[in-house]
Amino acid sequence: MFKSTTSKLALGVVALVVVAGYPAYRYIFGATVVDVDSTEQAQKIEDYANPAAFTTPLQLAKMMKEDDKLIVIGALNPAKGDTPISGSFTFWRGDYSAQKSAYDYGGMRNTADEMEDLLSRIGATPDSPIVVYAANKHHDAARLYWQLGLLGHENVKYLDGGLNAWLGAELPVGNANPTVEATDYVAPNKNETKLATIEMVRNAITDDDWVIIDTRGTDEFDGTSVKSGAYGPGAIPGAVHINWTKAVNEDSTLKTAAELKALYGDLIKGKKVISYCQSGVRSAHTTMVLEEVLGAADVYNYDGSWIEWSHAFYEEGREGIEIMNGGKS
Known part of the structure; x- marks a missing residue:
């Protein structure tokens, strides 16, 4: 089900490795490209308790073509240089974490009001279907998934395999963070049940x-x-x-x-x-x-x-x- 593939940027990577070494390659091109059997992946998800919470790259690509209300959010560290899914918006931890003055320590989530403002800026509404993804380890996508749950936003999916599987499926990347009309997002059900x-x-x-x-x-x-x-x-x-x-x-x-x-x-x-x-x-x-x-x-x-x-x-x-x-x- 898994096989590493060679990046189309191979020549540039070789040159970079010669100049700066392998660690620099991993730093700049952080998303490992993987091939995933889409049929097996979809069947695996169907066996989950809540298959509606997950999607595959091919399913997401289809949704993006058919649903102009769909919002795709990548939790991507800008320092890694990953090229986002085309048409997606990109956040990183500073965008959805608490302000430094809010606690005596770091790492906490931001407020529901701040999340509402963040979602308003990307044109989201409480009815917007949202898909979250990340690169390599994918726990940052799960963090966004959890924080959206605290807002009571129901239609949220996690992209299984994230950017890595998307790249393996040779689906489009680049042209992210499109200009959209801002909304006035109001959380449907602010809660702390999770x-x-x-x-x-x-x-x-x-x-x-x-x-x-x-x-x-x-x-x-x-x-x-x-x-x-x-x-x-x-x-x-x-x-x-x-x-x-x-x-x-x-x-x-x-x-x-x-x-x-x-x-x-x-x-x-x-x-x-x-x-x-x-x-x-x-x-x-x-x-x-x-x-x-x-x-x-x-x-x-x-x-x-x-x-x-x-x-x-x-x-x-x-x-x-x-x-x-x-x-x-």
């Missing part, structure tokens, strides 16, 4: 009805490394470690429902779930998988994640906030 707060997490630690999933890398979970933005090493007590990447294939597409049930099913059966990572991005991907692929009913993404929790422990010494796999120096 949001975990620090208080919820603290209570869940000692409640057998809950399970907390740490979706970070092993080195973060076991306290041997600390990502920039966090205030010290460690993990939330009692958390079960399942790296979010275990839910995806080598080609970055999602695994089958059967595979994901084998990964998460016994752990979450009969439980309410909180997922967390460094700043609620990777955990948003796990939240989406548990909800939309496996049909879990009570799944919450901890927006503050390790940044907020470590700030509360290391900086504030807040009562009731403890850690494992780390400690105050």
Whole structure:
């Protein structure tokens, strides 16, 4: 189902590698091109609990031709130099994250009002069908998916395989961020039904009805490394470690429902779930998988994640906030 392909920019890449080396190639041309069997991909999605939450590159290309109200949003890091899907709009984390003055730490989502303004600028309405995508790891698309859910925007799809699979299907790129007439987007149902707060997490630690999933890398979970933005090493007590990447294939597409049930099913059966990572991005991907692929009913993404929790422990010494796999120096 997966096969790497050679970029049409091969000659330019060779020249760049000669001059600057392979790391520069990965930095500038960050989206790996992958071939995905579209028939198998579509069938896989049909087996998900909510297939309407996902789409394939070929399905998206068809929608873009047939529905002029469709809005496609790429969560793409401009520093990587990825060429966006033609006709899509591009955001990056600074666009949908909280202002620096809003919290004593970073990584939090922006407000619903700020999201409304962002969507108004790209001509969205509450009835607009929206497709989100990213490149390579795709958790940033899941973060946008989650934040749109907090607005109550119902018609949102995640592009399986993202820009990588789109490129593999040789679909058009470039000519992004079209000029459109602004709207006055009003969220249909602002809510926090998919949001975990620090208080919820603290209570869940000692409640057998809950399970907390740490979706970070092993080195973060076991306290041997600390990502920039966090205030010290460690993990939330009692958390079960399942790296979010275990839910995806080598080609970055999602695994089958059967595979994901084998990964998460016994752990979450009969439980309410909180997922967390460094700043609620990777955990948003796990939240989406548990909800939309496996049909879990009570799944919450901890927006503050390790940044907020470590700030509360290391900086504030807040009562009731403890850690494992780390400690105050």
